[in-house]
Amino acid sequence: METEICGLLKLAASASCRQGPESKNCDNLDSQSCEHLHNLDSQSCEHHHNLNSQSCEHHHNLDSQSCETHHNLDSKSCETHHNLDSKSCEPHHNLDSQSCEHCHNLDSKSCETHHNLDSKSCEHHHNLDRESCEPDQNHSHSCGCSCRSDQCCECTSCIPPSPSETLLEDQVTEEVIQNWEREQSEYREKLVTEDTEDIMSWLSENPESKDGKELYVGGADISFIKGNSVDACSCLTIVRASSDCRVVYQRIEMIQLTHPYVPGYLAFREVQPLVDLYNQLRVAAPQYLPDVIMVDGNGILHPRGFGLACHLGVVLGMSTLGVAKTLITTQGIHDDQDHKLKKQTLKQAGDFFDLVSDRGAVLGRCVRTCDKAPNPIYISVGHNITLESATQICLRCSKYRIPEPVRKADIDSREFIRQNKVEPYEFIAKG
Structure with a gap:
């Protein structure tokens, strides 16, 4: 695959950079031999590409497309783009x-x-x-x-569990599930789905400041090691709520999860590491405490109306919202043909439609956050916020498909794992 793409990119870049607007076929070049075009030693275009009287353009199905246009890249040459070892x-x-x-x-x-x-x-x-x-x-x-997340569906993952998780799963008895349900019900009684005064003030007036104070949005995520469902990497990223979404604080650390993944009970597996990250932020950089936290998961868009975003918000007593990449199937909401047709109506950033349960309750919203990214995200209320405000905050923090706080937390925690880091990482912006 990479060899094929590399050939494609080298050809496209050569055609766009050297031929310019002329963009001629390899067999019909004006004053350009194949050897010169491709930097080959005595290799004709036909021999190099194993073509039989086929132009490079036809071989690669390119219509005079440069590398930049073909791959939607900004100022990336073929060599820079693909001669890398990083994974x-x-x-x-x-x-x-x-x-x-x-x-x-x-x-x-x-x-x-x-x-x-x-x-x-x-x-x-x-x-x-x-x-x-x-x-x-x-x-x-x-x-x-x-x-392995309740943001996808309630089925069991097809990835075989590791031996360590099997031991943990053996401990999840019917009594444990009943205790979790009881705790969820108690927390759900404390759930608030209205805006705080701070959020109302922020969205109704200056979106970047409140009484002279900068506003901050957090993103929380946990990434996992392949084949290991106990050791993981948690990350909390705080960005300045403005057009640049500048990161002002971040902490990443390796953790050990003490509960297995059970569909519908993700919070009991992941909420404590996120609470720990928040408490460390309070000590290390209280000036960057967020006004709202985005969670890579769901809020009230959940089988029992109380997902990870709700759980975290109630425990911390602060505003939270859920941002999911895929639609959870619950309460009459399905990723069926009707849903797919509705997604096609989202033409530009800010377009959305509500996710309505079979009982008529609005549980979330399917939102297109970026003009260049056709796939939408699924936003749901966590705690101390309305769906409308959650949507506006996500849009204001989105440069690409995924809002920056969650996107950075996801990317950086995975990179932390890839580099086999062990010691916690903490960044605190100056000033």
Whole structure:
């Protein structure tokens, strides 16, 4: 795959950079031999590409497209773009904000196969719809997803559990589940789905300041090591709520999870590490305490109306919201043909439609956050916020498909794992 893409890019760059607007076929070049065009030693275009009277343009299905246009890259040459050894998408391409899907337009290459990444399914890494992920992953269950998260669905993951998780799962008895349900119900009674005064003031007046105070939005995420469901990496990123979304604080650390993943009870597995990160922020940089935290997961868009974002918000007593890349199937909400047709109506950033349960309750919103990224995200209320305000905050913090706080937390925690780091990392902006 990479060899084929590299050939494609070298040809496209050569054609665009050397031929300019003329962009002629290799067999019909004016004063340009194949040897000169491709920097080959005694290699004709036909021999180099194993073509039989086929132009390079025809061979690569390019219509006079330069590398930059073909791959939606900004100022990246073929050599710089592909002569790298790095494995993850962003370090591989030296891009700070391009998803694999955007860069490669891949439909059915799993992330692990294409980039040799740890612990990320194709759908999660490429932000692809489940249909494109499914053929390459050979999923057998209905959702076609391998994510261990209640943001996808309630089916059991098709990834075999590691021995360490099997031991933990053996401890999840019916009594444990009943205790979790009881705790969820108690917390749900404390749930508030209205805006705080700070959020109302922020959105109704100056979006960048409140009484002279800068506003900050947090993003929380946990990434996992392939084949290991106990050791993980947690990250809390705080960005300045403005057009540049500048990171002012970040902490990343390796953790050990004490609970297994049980569909519908993700919070009991992940909430404590996120609470720990928040408490460390309070000590290290209280000036950057966020006004709202985005969670990579769901809020009230949940089988029992109380997902990870709700749980974290109630425990911390602060505003939270859920940002999910894929749609959870619950309460009459399905990723069916009707839903797919609705997604096609989202033409530009800010377009959305509500996710309504079979009882008529609005549980979340499908939102297109970026003109250049057609795939939407799923926003839901966590705690101390309305759906409208959650949507506005996500849009104001989005340079690309995923809002910056969550996007940075996800990318940086995966990179932390890839580099096999052990010691916690903490960044605090000066001033």
